[in-house]
Amino acid sequence: MGRRPGRAARGAGRRPGRLRVLPGTRAGLPEDDWRGLLRAGGQRLAWLGDVPVGLARGAVHRDEHHLVGMWVSPTARGHGVAAALVQSVVEWARGLGAPRLLLWVVGDNAAAQELYRRAGFAPTGRTQPLSTRPWQTEAEWALELG
Ligand SMILES: CC(C)(COP(=O)(O)OP(=O)(O)OC[C@H]1O[C@@H](n2cnc3c(N)ncnc32)[C@H](O)[C@@H]1OP(=O)(O)O)[C@@H](O)C(=O)NCCC(=O)NCCS
Structure with missing residues (x-):
């Protein structure tokens, strides 16, 4: 596309075989955990088409299944990309026999909250300060899969 590669792509090229931790990610996680x-x-x-426009990840942490890292390119929003990603991660969790799928969403992120509500998630009542912006709160949401 002629655009300068992003920081992640540039960093990944420097140290083949190693996962780099970039600012804003879960710094401190050992490489084996990644x-x-x-x-x-x-x-x-x-x-x-052949353009990557969104990502999300299903992760297992302390025997619980989480949906993390949901992001859709601004140019591709409003076309059901995130809804499809959520369903794909839900199927991943079901395939592993998970009883429920958890996620954390920031209090003022109305778009994401509506996305998750539409997919059947509901707040569990647990909240915590956001690790990167402790003055903001994130809330845990869950989808029961049983
Ligand atoms: C939130 C986000 C993932 C939504 O992606 P998207 O591909 O545009 O979402 P979809 O088109 O799949 O929308 C699915 C549903 O989510 C809800 N939704 C999505 N964007 C919305 C918005 N701006 N306002 C209100 N509801 C919204 C709607 O209910 C929508 O269903 P509908 O179109 O039938 O009404 C995207 O805006 C994004 O990447 N935001 C920045 C990163 C982020 O906030 N990630 C979530 C972290 S928890």
Whole structure:
């Protein structure tokens, strides 16, 4: 596309075989944990034609199944990409026999909350300060799969 590659792409090229932790990610997670997350097989990439436009990941943490890292390119929003990604991660969790799928969403993210509500998730009542912006609160939501 002629655009300068993003930081992640540039960083990945420098150290083949190593996973780099970039600012704003879960810094401090050991490399084995990152590789374990990838082995769980929950990562999803959505394509429109040959263009990647969205991503989300199913992750297993302390025996619980989580939907994390939901993001859709601004140019592709409003076309059901996120809804399709949610369903794909839900199927991933069902395939592993998970009793429920959890996620965390920031209090003022109305678009994401509506997305998750439409997919059947509901708040569990648990909240916590956002790790990157502690003055904001995120809430746990769950979809019962049983
Ligand atoms: C939230 C986000 C993932 C939605 O992606 P999307 O592909 O545009 O969503 P979809 O088109 O699949 O929408 C599915 C449903 O979500 C809800 N929704 C999506 N965007 C919305 C918005 N801006 N306002 C209100 N509801 C919205 C609607 O209920 C929609 O269903 P409908 O179109 O039938 O009304 C996208 O805006 C995004 O990447 N935001 C930045 C990152 C982010 O907030 N991630 C979530 C972190 S928890």
